[in-house]
Amino acid sequence: MKNVLIVGIGTGNPEHITIQAVNALNRADVLFVPTKGEAKAQLADIRRDIVSRYVTRPQSRVVEFAVPVRQTAERSYHQSVDQWHAAIAEAYQRLLLEELKDAETGAFLVWGDPMLYDSTIRIIERVRALETVPFDYSVIPGITSIQALAASHRIPLNLVGKPVEITTGRRLAESFPEKTGTAVVMLDGEQAFMKIEDPDARIYWGAYLGTAQEIVMSGRLADVKDEILKTRAEARARHGWIMDIYLLQKGRDFEE
Numbered sequence: 001m002k003n004v005l006i007v008g009i010g011t012g013n014p015e016h017i018t019i020q021a022v023n024a025l026n027r028a029d030v031l032f033v034p035t036k037g038e039a040k041a042q043l044a045d046i047r048r049d050i051v052s053r054y055v056t057r058p059q060s061r062v063v064e065f066a067v068p069v070r071q072t073a074e075r076s077y078h079q080s081v082d083q084w085h086a087a088i089a090e091a092y093q094r095l096l097l098e099e100l101k102d103a104e105t106g107a108f109l110v111w112g113d114p115m116l117y118d119s120t121i122r123i124i125e126r127v128r129a130l131e132t133v134p135f136d137y138s139v140i141p142g143i144t145s146i147q148a149l150a151a152s153h154r155i156p157l158n159l160v161g162k163p164v165e166i167t168t169g170r171r172l173a174e175s176f177p178e179k180t181g182t183a184v185v186m187l188d189g190e191q192a193f194m195k196i197e198d199p200d201a202r203i204y205w206g207a208y209l210g211t212a213q214e215i216v217m218s219g220r221l222a223d224v225k226d227e228i229l230k231t232r233a234e235a236r237a238r239h240g241w242i243m244d245i246y247l248l249q250k251g252r253d254f255e256e
């Protein structure tokens with residue numbers, strides 16, 4: 001039986017990696033590194049850096065593979081994601097069939113933690129359901145971009161005794177500030193914070209967290225949102241890509 005490790009590697013700082021993850025990478029015969037695209041190129045470099053820093057097992061092999069691109073034309077969001085996952089499952093199936101010998105272990109280096117806005121686990125389950133390559137798998141947790149954001153801003157995530165909603169730019173309007181007093185927003189291609197008008201809202205924003213390019217900004221949303229928008233656009237133009245996340249909050253500790 002082949003074995004797969006889904007290893008969370010943190011979000012840019014090679015020191016995010018846990019000792020459990022280092023030990024898992026050193027159990028692997030093959031380390032799978034996704035490539036392609038400008039963002040992916042830098043993220044692939046970070047993965048290569050992690051492998052060269054921590055993997056001491058001389059016989060392990062690095063296999064780079066191109067991740068299929070999501071097609072969006074003439075289909076709903078759900079269809080688009082479903083078809084994309086099916087294409088990635090095919091790519092994974094090929095890797096497991098062609099690159100892993102029987103009884104060998106392969107590791108997928110997953111950005112952040114595999115449970116947070118990442119589909120590696122569900123895609124690996126899809127590959128299992130195809131029943132073409134028998135394998136078992138385990139998951140090793142990693143530092144998420146939410147943790148990196150809170151640490152860089154030196155803030156706790158929640159107000160005392162209060163809940164937190166984790167959402168996307170597409171769905172922010174449904175939650176903050178009516179439904180929740182604290183929202184973490186990820187995968188925001190539309191800068192949804194610009195549409196929030198609440199005068200009491202605060203924002204804690206971070207881009208390229210954990211990397212040498214890290215930028216963080218915070219303040220009353222109404223005061224800083226234009227500056228964040230400008231900084232984001234300039235950084236994106238400079239680097240050719242951006243990955244950002246933010247926390248929106250209103251209210252204070254011990255307030256009802």
Ligand SMILES: C[S@@+](CC[C@H](N)C(=O)[O-])C[C@H]1O[C@@H](n2cnc3c(N)ncnc32)[C@H](O)[C@@H]1O
Binds near residue numbers: 114116118145244245
């Ligand atoms: C596909 S999700 C993956 C999240 C990842 N599994 C995690 O644990 O953070 C990608 C989103 O995570 C956030 N993200 C990941 N890494 C980041 C970083 N280094 N700096 C800022 N945001 C990051 C961004 O919101 C980005 O759009």
